[in-house]
Amino acid sequence: MIIRILAVVALWFPGFNASAEGLTARWLGVAGLSISDGETTLLFDPVFTKPTWRHWFMGEEFRSNPERVKAGLEAAGIKTAQAVFASHCHFDHVADIGAVSGTTGAVVRGGPSLKRIALKDPQEKAKFEDIEDKKEFMVGKFKVIPFRRQHAAILHKLAIKFLPGEVPEDFHFGFYQFKEGEVWAFRIEHPDGALLVDQGSHFFEPHADFAKKTDAYFVGIANKKSLEDLVDKNMKRIEAPMVVPLHFDFFLLQHDQLEEMRLPGNQIGEIRERLQKAYEPAPNFFVPKRNEEIKILKKIMPAANPGESPAPGA
Ligand SMILES: [Zn+2]
Ligand SMILES: [Zn+2]
Secondary structure: HHHHHHHHHHHHHHHHHHHHHEEEEEEEOOEEEEEEOOEEEEEEEEOOOOOHHHHHHHHOOOOOOOOHHHHHHOOOOOOOOOOEEEEOOOOHOOOOHHHHHHHHHHHEEEHHHHHHHOOOOOOHHOOEEEEEOOEEHHHHEEEEEEEEEEOOOEOOOOOHHHHHHHOOOOOOOOOHHOOOOOOOOEEEEEEEEEEEEEOOOOOOOHHHHEEEEOOEEEEEEEOOOHHHHHHHHHHHHHHEEEEEEOOOOOOOOOOOOOOOOOOOOHHHEEEEEEEOOOOOOOOOOOOOOOOOOOEEOOOOOOOOOHHOEEEEEE
């Protein structure tokens, strides 16, 4: 009888049952994200070091600040991680990539541009493995499918890009050497849910089918093309039951300055309002607080049969 009662209690309180804990995520500031199943932690774009005017205007080399990295990881409760990814190689996505790898043990996984940055500083003892477009691999119970996409222009009307091209082979932490590099989105599948992590806010046609059928969509909203493009084209095509915006804070300031200041024109309220009407059932638009746990509800079963997976690049 007691065993039966305990079994019922365990069913009612998922915390009693390790396998029912599900996936959790945390926003780390800027575009930084951690995703964990309690055993394995994946990191995306974790950045804690910010440039100052001396980097922008005086040509000072831009290097990771170990104290900020340590404090940032501690504040998010991250001691170890298994893999760290970057959506692209602009400074606000990769400045701490080597340090995060060295500190947490996470293997940096990316393309040749990211490799030049991650392995440049021998002090950091970073580990690196190459990834390829649409070639899936496992990290713990996570299946990761990287998908190449394009970075948006910073001035959409003029189609001007910020530091396009590859990170140079003579990379030495020059501030303007943090070029765009390879640009990625990531589809993540796990027995406890399927996720899409995509820092590119603008609609990217080849991406739409690859990105569908996910429980949560983590999307960078800095520099969106328009509300219509972000919500009606991008978010609506993906139709995730939960949408979590990233990259909406005023990321040029240090973390301890103006903590709550948001990028001008980020239009969080307008995005929410438009998204509620974009598809049925209305998604949970979850604006994260830095370092707070985000619970991901499993609603969409990843296809067990690979033949039924959404065709990448279709
Ligand atoms: Zn960028
Ligand atoms: Zn950025």
